[in-house]
Amino acid sequence: ILNVEQSPQSLHVQEGDSTNFTCSFPSSNFYALHWYRWETAKSPEALFVMTLNGDEKKKGRISATLNTKEGYSYLYIKGSQPEDSATYLCAFNSGYSTLTFGKGTMLLVSP
């Protein structure tokens, strides 16, 4: 069983704050790293799929970086808004047919 760790478990910030979370994964046999956004009562939706060391991806105020050699990825949210409140999941693929998910970081953004 692959070990995918996310930190922090939860985070509470004020509107306008910038924040970041970490996903740690095995540095060997890397194939892809996924980030998903999961709103309460909805299903997870993909934010990014990253495959190359040094990848940086951006979607609006959200961006992610990838370091496959040391086994971590950061997700950044600039100027958090209440609608950013969700659980953010990362998932690791080592070249087989499945993803191993972390337990997620729960973000709450207060107005």
Added chain:
Amino acid sequence: NAGVTQTPKFRVLKTGQSMTLLCAQDMNHEYMYWYRQDPGMGLRLIHYSVGEGTTAKGEVPDGYNVSRLKKQNFLLGLESAAPSQTSVYFCASSLAEGMNTEAFFGQGTRLTVV
């Protein structure tokens, strides 16, 4: 384009009863997955399929069976439900070219076993 559709959305079972959860996708995806989500545990893979007629065990397969008779459907069966199977079940699908493409999730099925 409906994406991934799960039925039912909610169900309450008595211990020992059986049921089947249906997952349907209209994106012509080869890969389909069943996960369960429990508090503090994240998403854990139950079974998966890499194509029509094929299935494989995931991390927590015990107590479940699956079938993929048609490419667009992936069924999850509980033969004799137990309270430990109380959970939220998510189906997902993805393209065949490995996992460097995103997974698409259904809306989930909340199952309670009493």
